[in-house]
Amino acid sequence: MPSFSIDDESIPLPLGAFAKARRVVVQWNDQWITALNQGPFRSYLYPVFTPAGVAVTTDGPIDHPHHQSVWIGADHVYCKLPYAADAFEEATYNFYVGETFQGRAPGRISAVSLRSEEIGADHLRISQTLEWQGPEEWGAQPRRIIAIERRVLDFRPTQDAHYLDIHSCLKPTEWDFSIGPTRHAYLGIRLAEGLREIDGGIVTDAAGRRGSAMINGHCSDWIAVSGTSPSGQRAGLAVFPYPSSSGYPWHVSEYGTINVNPFALERREVRRGCQLEVAARLVLHDGDILDPSVAERFTCFQQNQC
Numbered sequence: 001m002p003s004f005s006i007d008d009e010s011i012p013l014p015l016g017a018f019a020k021a022r023r024v025v026v027q028w029n030d031q032w033i034t035a036l037n038q039g040p041f042r043s044y045l046y047p048v049f050t051p052a053g054v055a056v057t058t059d060g061p062i063d064h065p066h067h068q069s070v071w072i073g074a075d076h077v078y079c080k081l082p083y084a085a086d087a088f089e090e091a092t093y094n095f096y097v098g099e100t101f102q103g104r105a106p107g108r109i110s111a112v113s114l115r116s117e118e119i120g121a122d123h124l125r126i127s128q129t130l131e132w133q134g135p136e137e138w139g140a141q142p143r144r145i146i147a148i149e150r151r152v153l154d155f156r157p158t159q160d161a162h163y164l165d166i167h168s169c170l171k172p173t174e175w176d177f178s179i180g181p182t183r184h185a186y187l188g189i190r191l192a193e194g195l196r197e198i199d200g201g202i203v204t205d206a207a208g209r210r211g212s213a214m215i216n217g218h219c220s221d222w223i224a225v226s227g228t229s230p231s232g233q234r235a236g237l238a239v240f241p242y243p244s245s246s247g248y249p250w251h252v253s254e255y256g257t258i259n260v261n262p263f264a265l266e267r268r269e270v271r272r273g274c275q276l277e278v279a280a281r282l283v284l285h286d287g288d289i290l291d292p293s294v295a296e297r298f299t300c301f302q303q304n305q306c
Helices: 291-302
Strands: 004-008 022-028 031-038 043-048 070-084 087-095 108-120 123-133 145-157 161-172 177-179 185-190 202-205 223-228 234-241 257-260 268-270 276-286
Touching (some): 022 123, 031 145, 070 145, 070 161, 161 185, 234 291
Antiparallel strands (some): 031 043, 161 276, 185 257, 202 223, 223 234, 234 276
8 A cells, every 4th residue: 555645735716716826745654744836936845844744944935935945946047049050149047036036037947747656665756847937038939948857856754854855957958058156046945934043943064063154155064954843843954965966055044045056156057968967855853953963864865875
């Protein structure tokens, strides 16, 4: 009998009303783990639960409504468009903010397929295909598809912690593209109230630094946060970048953002026939997680033992 269930959330609406977004709920042994949401501008995970059912992320906070729990996106995406045999123009796209940002109209990241596979009683893999679509523009087909993303989500829930691996592979369609430099990329996490530093939450990294002011802009193997949820439960998460995405400075804020971002300091070009990969593991846990415990989990992750 399957341990996981993946179901479309169906909400009865009044006659003539149509939802502009959709949600797929993921459960393990009848317990919510997360949900895959498709909104007007991106596909993202919300809510994201610990084993005790504490949501450690939030969706669309009032200060940054485009921060959507656990999401992928990028600003300063440049596409090399030919207009003659050997002549090109560079189009600039915003796949981060859901409105015009610094003169760049918003594109959208739209999931066009979803496939799930229960690899074991405690391992579910979901594979998505997503289109990075530009905004409506004159002289182009409706919503030019800049790139195709294959996003693989591996869920390994346990009674001790929920492990979530996110692998994003982005490929050009007809045109070469580049990303960055930008601080608004790539894998973003927005913490729930109570886990944020301004709420008394604690953030630390592998080098022993504590506090966003000390960690922001520095490199380290991992980052971890913990705090007290509004319901009074202690919970937190740790983020382990994969080798393809490690060695870059963290972007972390006191108001609750964590970014795995290989494009903060330099522009990276992706030519047709090549691909861009960004990947990280999230460890979602209850209670406080001490630095030695995070280090042990990271060593296990590095050695591919958990």
